[in-house]
Amino acid sequence: MTATKPRGYTPGQLTVHADPPALHAVTRTLKGAGRRIALVPTMGALHDGHRELIRHARLAKGASVTVVSIFVNPLQFGPGEDLERYPRPLEADLEMCREEGVELVFTPGVEDMYPAGADTTVSPGALGDEMEGAVRPGHFAGVLTVVSKLFHVVAPDVAYFGEKDYQQLVLVRKMARDLDFPLDVVGVPTVREDDGVARSSRNAYLSAADRPRAAVLQEALRAGASVSAQGPEAVLAAARAVLAREPALELDYLELRDPDLRPDVRQGKARLLVAARLGTTRLIDNITVQLEI
Ligand code: PAF
Numbered sequence: 001m002t003a004t005k006p007r008g009y010t011p012g013q014l015t016v017h018a019d020p021p022a023l024h025a026v027t028r029t030l031k032g033a034g035r036r037i038a039l040v041p042t043m044g045a046l047h048d049g050h051r052e053l054i055r056h057a058r059l060a061k062g063a064s065v066t067v068v069s070i071f072v073n074p075l076q077f078g079p080g081e082d083l084e085r086y087p088r089p090l091e092a093d094l095e096m097c098r099e100e101g102v103e104l105v106f107t108p109g110v111e112d113m114y115p116a117g118a119d120t121t122v123s124p125g126a127l128g129d130e131m132e133g134a135v136r137p138g139h140f141a142g143v144l145t146v147v148s149k150l151f152h153v154v155a156p157d158v159a160y161f162g163e164k165d166y167q168q169l170v171l172v173r174k175m176a177r178d179l180d181f182p183l184d185v186v187g188v189p190t191v192r193e194d195d196g197v198a199r200s201s202r203n204a205y206l207s208a209a210d211r212p213r214a215a216v217l218q219e220a221l222r223a224g225a226s227v228s229a230q231g232p233e234a235v236l237a238a239a240r241a242v243l244a245r246e247p248a249l250e251l252d253y254l255e256l257r258d259p260d261l262r263p264d265v266r267q268g269k270a271r272l273l274v275a276a277r278l279g280t281t282r283l284i285d286n287i288t289v290q291l292e293i
Contacts, residue, residue, distance in 0.1 A: 027104075030065055036062050239274070
């Protein structure tokens with residue numbers, strides 16, 4: 001073993017680790033040798049949105065080793081959610097990682113991340129109970145718990161999260177700050193399909209008939225953003241009017257907030273966020289809105 005080539009790491013090749021201490025030893029050694037570590041946390045079923053996260057990680061200045069974690073985290077699924085049917089195409093995921101030049105993939109089992117008796121969790125604070133958290137109680141405690149564990153295992157210098165899950169991005173950034181994780185949390189803009197639908201592993205659940213209905217979410221957000229000069233009420237009304245045209249969409253929330261998701265934003269940069277159900281599939285999306293100063 002040399003300082004830059006620890007056991008369990010071969011430069012230019014993909015190595016898969018399932019054991020947290022083994023991966024930790026590899027990243028510690030690489031860091032000790034002056035390499036920066038970039039982490040892309042995922043639940044697998046990788047699509048072009050993840051590819052974009054990986055590319056940001058690979059191309060970031062000085063981020064010389066990229067770790068992609070693939071772990072369907074049971075803690076962030078509520079009762080009746082899609083934990084069992086969540087897609088797990090591991091071979092295809094590894095192929096994408098290889099194509100993108102990823103060198104380390106972390107695929108722990110549930111018992112590796114949550115050994116018997118592990119019941120300590122990270123509490124997300126008040127924002128964790130709003131919007132997604134109001135519809136999915138406990139979801140963000142599950143997300144923050146697994147992300148904090150991934151931060152400890154991988155010890156990244158930088159971690160990449162998609163802006164599609166905007167509330168998750170804000171909460172992870174806040175956790176990193178509040179709990180003194182020494183890393184940068186970087187948000188990557190949402191990748192969209194040709195019809196405007198935000199890329200998501202859950203799009204696989206949509207029927208052909210549902211696809212155009214799903215696209216209405218993005219149309220509503222764009223309609224809202226297009227009248228931003230007229231103020232927050234106009235933004236919300238324009239988005240609501242488009243959503244109302246699609247009766248199959250059951251709206252969970254439509255919110256206009258500041259970039260840190262504080263409510264009652266009146267001017268400057270804001271975020272318009274929507275969540276709706278199409279049958280049993282939940283869809284979320286968001287967009288930046290520039291309100292008149
Ligand atoms: O966004 C996701 O895929 C998950 O919430 C994450 C961040 C990998 C934690 O399980």
